[in-house]
Amino acid sequence: MRRYQEKATIIPKRLETSQSQQPVIITGSDLVGSAYHWNLDYLCAHLGYGLYTVYSSTSGKFKYYDEKKVPNVPSFKPPTSHTDMTFQDFVSILRQKNDSKWIYLQQPLNDTVGPRIEMDFKGFNWDFAYRQMKKNRWGPLTSNLLLVGMEGVITPAHYDEQENLFAQIQGYKRFLLFHPDQFECLYPYPIFHPHDRQSQVDFDEPDLKKFPLFSKLKGYEGIVGPKDVLYIPMYWWHQVESLQGHGETISCTFWFKAAPTEKVVYPLNAGQKVAIMRNIEKMIADTLKDNKNMPHFMKTMVQGSAD
Numbered sequence: 001m002r003r004y005q006e007k008a009t010i011i012p013k014r015l016e017t018s019q020s021q022q023p024v025i026i027t028g029s030d031l032v033g034s035a036y037h038w039n040l041d042y043l044c045a046h047l048g049y050g051l052y053t054v055y056s057s058t059s060g061k062f063k064y065y066d067e068k069k070v071p072n073v074p075s076f077k078p079p080t081s082h083t084d085m086t087f088q089d090f091v092s093i094l095r096q097k098n099d100s101k102w103i104y105l106q107q108p109l110n111d112t113v114g115p116r117i118e119m120d121f122k123g124f125n126w127d128f129a130y131r132q133m134k135k136n137r138w139g140p141l142t143s144n145l146l147l148v149g150m151e152g153v154i155t156p157a158h159y160d161e162q163e164n165l166f167a168q169i170q171g172y173k174r175f176l177l178f179h180p181d182q183f184e185c186l187y188p189y190p191i192f193h194p195h196d197r198q199s200q201v202d203f204d205e206p207d208l209k210k211f212p213l214f215s216k217l218k219g220y221e222g223i224v225g226p227k228d229v230l231y232i233p234m235y236w237w238h239q240v241e242s243l244q245g246h247g248e249t250i251s252c253t254f255w256f257k258a259a260p261t262e263k264v265v266y267p268l269n270a271g272q273k274v275a276i277m278r279n280i281e282k283m284i285a286d287t288l289k290d291n292k293n294m295p296h297f298m299k300t301m302v303q304g305s306a307d
């Protein structure tokens with residue numbers, strides 16, 4: 001991944017989240033301490049025979065897209081394909097080490113898992129998780145996503161609309177994180193686009209003519225290894241790379257709904273401004289019903305006159 005900037009701020013290591021919605025790498029939490037022994041063989045033996053969503057990519061990049069929005073962009077070409085298979089089948093493909101085929105298992109943990117995994121899951125340090133939830137006034141836990149990736153896979157820059165405790169179980173991942181106020185440097189796709197919430201900029205080959213502010217981007221960098229938990233605050237952009245040379249990666253995310261906004265305090269923070277931009281863009285799209293001309297419509301609106 002080409003260095004897009006001179007110097008990234010290193011994500012600090014702490015024992016807990018701070019209430020300032022800043023990313024931290026939490027050490028010593030044992031949030032997923034009961035899963036430290038998870039490896040491919042153990043998961044094959046105990047995950048059961050439920051089906052798991054496995055994404056494939058020819059580039060090694062796994063840019064998420066919303067299938068429900070694909071009809072909005074007839075020319076859209078999905079950058080990945082996905083299929084459901086048993087964990088055992090996934091591991092046998094993984095072990096074929098066919099370099100042209102990059103695969104990434106991403107599946108919410110559900111009740112198809114075997115009793116051993118259920119016991120490990122129940123053994124997560126839920127006190128720690130709920131203490132962070134209460135301390136930061138997050139909403140309820142919504143899902144735990146199991147992620148098993150080949151070394152070298154990349155999840156390109158995007159933001160999520162939930163708070164996330166990202167627990168690393170095996171292997172190493174390099175995270176790049178960007179404050180929500182870097183929004184204008186990252187050029188997200190329009191909301192109606194299948195790549196909503198994703199950056200249009202290819203970090204390896206940034207088109208600085210099309211995306212000039214990308215050269216001003218400033219961000220944070222951190223490497224998470226086994227037993228680390230990265231707090232990814234809602235609306236913070238992140239790009240994730242499973243580092244080469246450390247084998248496949250196993251991670252588990254803990255996504256929480258946002259904290260309710262009790263009293264609006266001005267000036268609004270960058271995350272609140274992203275939420276407002278999204279609401280306005282949704283309203284225009286729903287009212288205009290003309291996605292193709294939305295950019296022109298919005299440009300006209302801000303330029304104050306038809307060009």
Ligand SMILES: O=C(O)C(=O)[C@H]1CC[C@@H](C(=O)O)C1
Binds near residue numbers: 154155164
């Ligand atoms: O947890 C998140 O917010 C994500 O974006 C995950 C989706 C793929 C994961 C990865 O480690 O590549 C990160």
Ligand SMILES: [Zn+2]
Binds near residue numbers: 158159238
């Ligand atoms: Zn994410």
